[in-house]
Amino acid sequence: MNLDLLAIAAHPDDVELTCGGTLLKMAQQGYRTGILDLTAGEMGTRGTPETRAKEAAAAARILRVKYRGCLEVPDSDVQPSRQHKLRLATKIRELRPKTVILPYWEARHPDHYHASTLGYEGCFLAGLKALPIDGEPHRPFKILYSTAFAEVRPTFVVDITAQYEARHRAILAFGSQFRRPKGVSRKKHHKTNVFLAIDKLEDQMNLLARRYGDMIGVKYGEPFLQKELMKVDDVVDMEVRSV
Ligand SMILES: [Zn+2]
16 A cells, blocks of 8 residues: 555554644645554443444544554554564555554553554564565564653654644544433443543643644644654754754
């Protein structure tokens, strides 16, 4: 499929929350983008997997991705097992992304940090000729990590001010994750702990976007890390003011 950019994360809505603005911005610049959810999020207390799949498709349309798929790893079982790695490597060979965005390698939820390792190893294995899987070998050129933590210093920040509204709409598309479903009393809805859900996460991510936007002199930004150094050719024409 030759995607330019593929974001891989553990659960549907992880990508929207962490790097949805960047995905849309790249699509607007003409790049072919995609999202691969490792699980269908079936362990979530809200919404059925079917509902979440519909929501994920709606969010994907808003972010204008050319591809959205699910690797169907069981939710809460994301780990770099041989089986999962080979499945992911097969998918990488199909999609052939140049750049991949993975979750940051440390997190509270095991699915999130395992998604980072599984993602890295799947990308690596996809390039090995002798691997017992279908498809032409392909290894992404660049791996970026998208972080959701204020205490992790990113290596660069993408200005998503112009995409911020659409990112919000893409997050809203996951309606089952925070709205009170019809026929469920307010009291019962509270009992399912629903307000700990996506709207709270979005608040945190919006604060983060504001904070990092501010640090690069714009309104909203999404933070990323890369393990390599950045190469710069023109130190006179560099953005972000020092003084
Ligand atoms: Zn998640």
